[in-house]
Amino acid sequence: MSSIIEVSHVYKAFGGPTIINDCSLSVAEGSITGLIGPNGAGKSTLFNIIAGNLAPDSGQVHFDGEEISSLSADQRFHRGLLRTFQIAHEFTHLTALENLMMVPPNQPGENLFHTWLKPGLVQAREQKVRARALEVIDFIGLDHVRNELAGNLSGGQKKLLELGRTMMTDARVVLLDEIAAGVNRTLLVDLVRNIERLNREHGYTFLVIEHDMDMIARLCDPVIVLTQGSVMVEGSIDEIRNNPDVIEAYFGAGATTD
Numbered sequence: 660m661s662s663i664i665e666v667s668h669v670y671k672a673f674g675g676p677t678i679i680n681d682c683s684l685s686v687a688e689g690s691i692t693g694l695i696g697p698n699g700a701g702k703s704t705l706f707n708i709i710a711g712n713l714a715p716d717s718g719q720v721h722f723d724g725e726e727i728s729s730l731s732a733d734q735r736f737h738r739g740l741l742r743t744f745q746i747a748h749e750f751t752h753l754t755a756l757e758n759l760m761m762v763p764p765n766q767p768g769e770n771l772f773h774t775w776l777k778p779g780l781v782q783a784r785e786q787k788v789r790a791r792a793l794e795v796i797d798f799i800g801l802d803h804v805r806n807e808l809a810g811n812l813s814g815g816q817k818k819l820l821e822l823g824r825t826m827m828t829d830a831r832v833v834l835l836d837e838i839a840a841g842v843n844r845t846l847l848v849d850l851v852r853n854i855e856r857l858n859r860e861h862g863y864t865f866l867v868i869e870h871d872m873d874m875i876a877r878l879c880d881p882v883i884v885l886t887q888g889s890v891m892v893e894g895s896i897d898e899i900r901n902n903p904d905v906i907e908a909y910f911g912a913g914a915t916t917d
């Protein structure tokens with residue numbers, strides 16, 4: 660498998676100690692790759708650097724062979740590299756379906772000249788977006804709450820909606836940051852199933868930060884362990900689980916898995 664994301668020798672400090680320290684890793688196209696590590700290891704910082712929300716002090720990030728360090732988060736989004744975010748506050752007053760319909764970038768309706776000069780174009784585009792949103796809401800199993808305000812959805816339903824929002828664009832790589840947090844077990848099963856289906860049926864590549872090890876074990880291969888801002892080891896979940904260095908990094912010297 661070829662790699663779709665390549666992080667090469669990235670460094671980042673926030674005026675104090677180096678948080679990301681000569682970090683290099685690659686994510687294979689079509690994989691669901693896990694990114695784990697103790698608290699403060701730098702996982703979210705690395706996500707921000709890959710997504711374009713934070714500039715590295717040095718080093719490079721390639722997406723599908725292209726060096727993307729100079730691209731904004733928005734430009735990366737339009738190329739299909741995106742991360743899920745909590746539903747923004749203002750969107751909690753929109754229905755689940757409307758939340759999906761808000762996602763497509765550059766909607767002609769946003770441009771007043773289009774509304775005046777090409778109303779037919781705007782209408783056709785809106786119909787297409789609505790049809791897609793209806794497909795997506797069915798796919799993620801939220802059809803029964805499509806007219807519910809997003810703010811009234813449960814934590815797990817909001818996560819499913821976040822995942823659905825990635826389907827309104829032509830996503831290729833989705834960065835998931837602790838998507839299982841606060842989700843009940845039943846909806847977690849739906850979430851995992853949808854991630855697997857998006858991977859299998861739509862060719863999405865996922866990079867997943869997760870503290871829930873059951874979820875990592877179920878979903879991810881390979882798993883990358885980050886400690887103190889650089890990659891300690893990469894392998895299958897079983898290789899990681901039995902690696903004494905990983906156990907020590909998580910639990911301290913002398914710890915065992917028993």
Ligand SMILES: Nc1ncnc2c1ncn2[C@@H]1O[C@H](COP(=O)(O)OP(=O)(O)OP(=O)(O)O)[C@@H](O)[C@H]1O
Pocket residue numbers: 673678696697698699700701702703704705
């Ligand atoms: N904007 C910032 N300014 C200063 N320090 C920061 C900033 N962002 C992150 N840090 C520091 O960088 C370190 C790594 O944080 P980061 O959130 O990337 O780790 P993490 O591995 O995602 O941790 P966790 O698993 O606890 O979420 C922490 O010590 C944090 O305090």
